[in-house]
Amino acid sequence: MNDINLWLYFVSETVGTGLLTLLGCGVxxxxxxxxxxxxxxxxxxINWGWGLAVFIGVLGSAYSGAQLNPAVSLGLLLAGDLEVTLFFVAVAGQFVGAFLGAVLCWLTYKQHFDGEADAATKLGVFSTGPAIRSYGWNLVTEIIGTFVLVFTIFAFADYGDIQVGTPGGLGPLTALPVALLVVGIGASLGGPTGYAINPARDLGPRIAHAVLPIKGKGSSDWSYAWVPVVGPLIGGAIAAVAAPALLSMV
Structure with missing residues (x-):
């Protein structure tokens, strides 16, 4: 860690997650x-847009190893691949970036937000929500989706194709496998909850929705906000524990 500038590390995660959220919320x-x-x-x-948003976000945050997601950072921490200080710096950058990206999305579509009558549609640009509201099952969906995300990232590293969380460890196409992974999760597991699979991606824009002067925006649905935070963290933690044992069998 002595060779890592913590400020640059924070900025890297902020920029990467900001690009991710700007383009993801944008689509x-x-x-x-x-x-x-x-x-x-x-x-x-939408699935492909989020996948490409991940691709660009990863390329924009090479210095910090392009974590972009507190669930990924937690998995790396529990696996011993990320120091505690770097974990907190990364997560702080992720939430700041997610908030700023959502603000930029709003500015881009300001006139369209003003012309949209449905408050739920406006909130849906910023944060996820369930197709069928059942907090327990919604939580299960987010746990499973994030497990697939983090476990597969560990698998990429095991095969030597990607090294998320390692500063400077990005090759020119390292972002592509994770981008396609996000598209796949969205296409197959995204229906029940809109697949947040990332606490920063959901909470940062939800806070932006709450504070921005969006015409006719309605509620930010705080009663649901804990699900896309807690679920991904649990899924990421399970993946970190399971990956060493399961991948050693491959």
Whole structure:
């Protein structure tokens, strides 16, 4: 850690997560908000948009190893691949970046937010929500989705294809496997909750929704906000414990 500048580490995670959230929330805005040129593009467009957002976010945060997700950072911490100080610096950067990315998304689509009558649609640009509200089962969905994410990231590292969490450890196409992984999770497991699989990605934009002067925005749905935070952290922790044993069998 002596060779790592903590400020640059924080900035790296802030920039990467900011790009992730700007483009991820942006594709949702493009599909959902009335009069947008991408209106009605469908869930697959959203899935691919989030995957490409991850691709760009990873490339934008090479210094810190492109964690971009407190669940990933927690997994690395529990696996002994990330020091405690770096964990807290990374997570702080992730939440700041997620908030700023959501603000930039709002500025980009300001007129479309003003022209959208449905408050739930506006909130859906910023944060996730369940198709069927059942907190226990929604939690299970987020745990499973995030387990797949973090476990597979460990598998990539095991095969030598990617090294998330290692400063400077990014090759030119390192971002591609994780981007495709996110597309796959969204396409197959994203239906019940909108697949937050990332506490910063959900909570940062939800806070932005709460504080921004969005016309007719309605509630930020704080009663649900704990699910996309707690679920991914549990899923990431389980993956960190399971990966060494399960991957050693491969």
């Amino acid at each position: 949702v805005a493009n599909v959902l908000l009335a009069k947008s040129k991408g209106f009605g593009g469908g869930t697959l467009m």
